[in-house]
Structures are given as C-alpha cells and as structure tokens.
Amino acid sequence: MTSNKLTTLGIHAIRSGKVRDLYSWKDELWLVASDRLSAFDVILPTPIPDKGKILTQLSRFWLEKFASIVPNQVISFELPEGIGLPEFSGRLVRAKKCEVIPLECVARGYVAGSGWKEYKESGTVGGFALPSGLQESSKLPQPLFTPAKKNDEGHDENLSESEAKVFVGEDLYLKLKTLTLKLYSEAFDYAASRGIIIADTKFEFGWYEGQVLLIDEVLTPDSSRFWPSTHYQPGKSQSSYDKQFVRDYLSSLNWNQQPPGPELPPVIVEQTLAKYREAYEKLAGRGTDG
Numbered sequence: 001m002t003s004n005k006l007t008t009l010g011i012h013a014i015r016s017g018k019v020r021d022l023y024s025w026k027d028e029l030w031l032v033a034s035d036r037l038s039a040f041d042v043i044l045p046t047p048i049p050d051k052g053k054i055l056t057q058l059s060r061f062w063l064e065k066f067a068s069i070v071p072n073q074v075i076s077f078e079l080p081e082g083i084g085l086p087e088f089s090g091r092l093v094r095a096k097k098c099e100v101i102p103l104e105c106v107a108r109g110y111v112a113g114s115g116w117k118e119y120k121e122s123g124t125v126g127g128f129a130l131p132s133g134l135q136e137s138s139k140l141p142q143p144l145f146t147p148a149k150k151n152d153e154g155h156d157e158n159l160s161e162s163e164a165k166v167f168v169g170e171d172l173y174l175k176l177k178t179l180t181l182k183l184y185s186e187a188f189d190y191a192a193s194r195g196i197i198i199a200d201t202k203f204e205f206g207w208y209e210g211q212v213l214l215i216d217e218v219l220t221p222d223s224s225r226f227w228p229s230t231h232y233q234p235g236k237s238q239s240s241y242d243k244q245f246v247r248d249y250l251s252s253l254n255w256n257q258q259p260p261g262p263e264l265p266p267v268i269v270e271q272t273l274a275k276y277r278e279a280y281e282k283l284a285g286r287g288t289d290g
C-alpha cells in the first residue's frame with residue numbers, strides 16, 4: 001500500500017526491522033509482522049506467505065496466556081474502527097509505546113548457539129560456571145538468565161551478571177531475571193507437553209507509566225530456538241523447527257551467506273509454511289485445551 005494512504009489515515013512509518021514494520025498511530029505503536037524470512041542473518045528475497053500472521057497469532061497466544069504473570073504492551077490486535085487496511089489484518093499488534101529497556105532478556109535451558117561456543121572456550125554460559133562434560137545441545141542443570149545489551153547497530157553484547165546489574169540497576173535486574181525465568185519455565189513445560197522443546201528465548205521489556213511491561217514479539221520461532229522433541233539428540237546441533245528446509249536448501253547451493261540471498265523454490269516455501277502452521281497448531285491450536 002502507498003505511504004500516502006497511510007498518512008491520510010494518520011499512520012506514520014517509523015522503521016522497518018528485519019521482519020517487522022513499525023508505525024505510529026495517535027499515541028500507539030503498531031508492530032506489523034511481514035512475511036519476510038531471514039536465514040544466516042540475511043533476509044531472503046522470497047516471502048513465506050502468511051508467516052507474519054502466524055507469528056503474530058502465536059505471540060498473541062503467549063501474551064494472553066501470561067497476562068496474569070506480567071502486564072504487557074497490548075492495546076488490541078484489531079484495527080481501529082473505520083480503518084480499512086486488510087494488509088494489516090491478523091499481523092498487527094497495537095501496542096503501548098514504551099521506553100524500551102535496552103537489555104535482551106535471554107533465558108537458556110540448553111547449550112546451543114553462542115552458549116555452546118562460550119562453553120567450549122571457558123566452561124561457562126553467560127559467565128556461569130557449569131559442570132564439565134556437557135555436549136552441544138545438552139540440557140542445562142537449570143535454566144539460566146543470560147542478558148545482552150541491545151545495540152542499535154551490529155550485534156548485541158553479552159553481559160555478565162555483574163555487568164548487567166550495573167547496566168540497568170540491581171533492582172530492575174532482579175525483576176527482569178525473575179520474570180524472564182518464570183515466563184521461560186511456564187512456556188517450556190507447556191511446549192514440552194506438546195512436542196516442542198524451547199531451547200532458549202529472548203524477551204524484551206519496557207517502561208510505561210512507571211510500570212514494567214512485556215513488549216515486542218513473544219516466544220515465536222524468530223525470537224527463540226524451537227526444536228522438535230522427537231528428533232532431540234544431544235551431541236550435535238539440532239535442526240531448527242521452522243527453518244530446517246530453508247537451511248538445508250541453502251546449504252546445498254554455492255551461496256556464501258552474504259546478501260543478496262537466493263530465491264527459494266516453491267516447494268521449500270510450502271514446506272516452511274507447513275512448519276510454521278504446525279508450530280502454531282501444536283502450541284495454540286484450537287480445539288485443544290490450555
């Protein structure tokens with residue numbers, strides 16, 4: 001749609017993230033999830049139709065499930081009356097515009113990704129000493145809070161516990177840690193009962209009228225590592241729930257993992273979409289309890 005049409009409606013583009021587009025409307029922040037997919041940190045030219053809707057509905061499911069644990073950003077998932085924008089329908093979160101707390105609140109239940117790299121080098125994850133003999137993708141003795149400093153440019157910077165305490169203040173640190181581990185453990189148990197391991201995830205929080213709110217997207221495959229429980233096998237990296245077909249396909253090409261990324265063939269798009277639908281149905285599926 002044209003930015004002209006949006007402006008007429010009082011909607012102003014703020015920025016485009018990798019996957020989501022941000023707008024302001026009156027005093028609200030609108031998060032609109034596109035169908036863009038990133039792999040190896042590169043946005044691919046081929047969209048996955050409906051991915052943005054599925055991930056928005058998955059975030060919605062968790063936000064509503066956790067509403068009694070932590071207040072959140074949500075004003076509504078529906079367009080305001082009188083604003084006809086079918087392009088936004090199902091992909092939109094109308095959020096309270098918060099002052100973002102610049103700490104990525106990461107919870108890890110398994111040794112993977114940068115955690116595995118750190119463990120191999122120093123026997124620690126997030127600076128916490130761990131038993132020796134853990135393998136790649138091993139379950140941790142207990143989930144860890146391993147926050148990182150949000151950087152506008154470049155990669156986020158992992159902080160030790162003491163650095164993070166200095167960075168946001170000790171009281172806020174303890175609050176964010178408690179909330180993060182509580183949300184992670186609730187989500188973990190729930191997902192495990194439905195065949196999905198949430199190996200780790202990232203939450204963001206923001207200040208709004210003196211209150212700490214849960215913001216951004218929540219427990220989607222874009223903000224988390226989801227693994228299918230049936231294929232879990234420590235000692236190697238696990239195939240990703242949603243991106244396994246894309247990564248396998250890309251690895252079969254002679255692509256150097258630098259932009260621009262290659263187009264995806266229709267069969268890979270179909271298989272990937274099916275994985276997003278499957279994750280949504282397993283976790284939030286209608287006709288089941290929870």
Ligand SMILES: Nc1ncnc2c1ncn2[C@@H]1O[C@H](COP(=O)(O)OP(=O)(O)O)[C@@H](O)[C@H]1O
Nearest residue numbers: 017018019020029073095096097098100215216
């Ligand atoms: N309720 C909110 N209030 C203010 N900022 C928010 C809120 N929810 C999310 N954000 C911010 O919006 C931005 C989303 O952009 P980005 O993460 O780049 O998008 P993507 O995840 O699609 O790449 C993040 O910086 C996040 O902190």
Ligand SMILES: [Mg+2]
Nearest residue numbers: 017018216217
């Ligand atoms: Mg983001």
